Amino acid sequence: MNDDATTADHRIGDWLGVLASDSATPGGGAVAGLTGAAGAALLAMTARLTVGRPEHADLELRMRDLIERADAARLWFLELADRDAHAFDGVMQAFRMPKETDDERAVRSTAIQRGYVDAASVPLEIARTAIDLLPLAEDATALGNPQASSDGYSGAISLYAAARCAIANVQINASSLKDEAERDELLATSYGLRERAEELLEQSETAFKLRTLP
Numbered sequence: 001m002n003d004d005a006t007t008a009d010h011r012i013g014d015w016l017g018v019l020a021s022d023s024a025t026p027g028g029g030a031v032a033g034l035t036g037a038a039g040a041a042l043l044a045m046t047a048r049l050t051v052g053r054p055e056h057a058d059l060e061l062r063m064r065d066l067i068e069r070a071d072a073a074r075l076w077f078l079e080l081a082d083r084d085a086h087a088f089d090g091v092m093q094a095f096r097m098p099k100e101t102d103d104e105r106a107v108r109s110t111a112i113q114r115g116y117v118d119a120a121s122v123p124l125e126i127a128r129t130a131i132d133l134l135p136l137a138e139d140a141t142a143l144g145n146p147q148a149s150s151d152g153y154s155g156a157i158s159l160y161a162a163a164r165c166a167i168a169n170v171q172i173n174a175s176s177l178k179d180e181a182e183r184d185e186l187l188a189t190s191y192g193l194r195e196r197a198e199e200l201l202e203q204s205e206t207a208f209k210l211r212t213l214p
Contacts, residue, residue: 007034007081024092025085029123032165033081036130039158040074043133046140046152059143066136073133077126077162084122084169091115091173113178120173120186123166127193130163134200142207149211156204163197 007015007030015034019026047063047070050056056063094111098104137159140152167190174186 006078008078025088026081027085027088027169028165029084029088029119029126029169030081032123032126032130032162032169033077033079033084035158035165036126036133036162037074037077037081039130039137039155039162040070040077040133042151042155042158043136043140044070044074046144046148046155049148049151050144053145056145062139063144066139069136070133073129076129080122080126080129084119084126087115087119087122091119116173116176117182120170120177123169123173124186124189124193126166127163127170127190127197130159130166131193131197131200134159134163134197134204138200138204138207141204141211146211149208153204153208156201160197160201163193167194167197 007026010018015026019031044067047066050063051060051067091112094108094115097108097111099108134156137152137156140155141149142152144152170186170190174183174190177183177186
């Protein structure tokens, strides 16, 4: 972003306007964070539409716990969206470092590589956070207020999208690393997270289908 305001401080339209501009940040990683925040909000909404209703009294504690976790995750996702933008700004700053002498080139190269590691670590955390929350999406969809099951499922889809966007950003930054061991570890982790996200989304899809069967 071009100012000190956080993602949460911006109006949605203004933030999307910056996203659509020729500025490199915010980009896909920040979108992953914002999408994850929306997914977490949908889970909290579904749970709030469930608590306090006599027909769901047996789910009261479970849904209140879901609300607490989803609300915390929503705020964390927004913070990660900002961290992602700042992390990639670090990569661009490293590329602007002087490179006239051998020493300058060595310092610049080290800074670039460190920047790529940082730029990969933030979306990796976004992906992990989204995947950790996906089982709650199944709970919201399968157990919550049936009239809000589509919201729970939409939350699952949003979290899955957040994970996939984040994983793509992990992979693009990892591919620029010269350290093969570090690169391969990041890529292997991203592939594993993608498989887990697929499995968890399928569970929420199954739950939604069961709630909508005639």
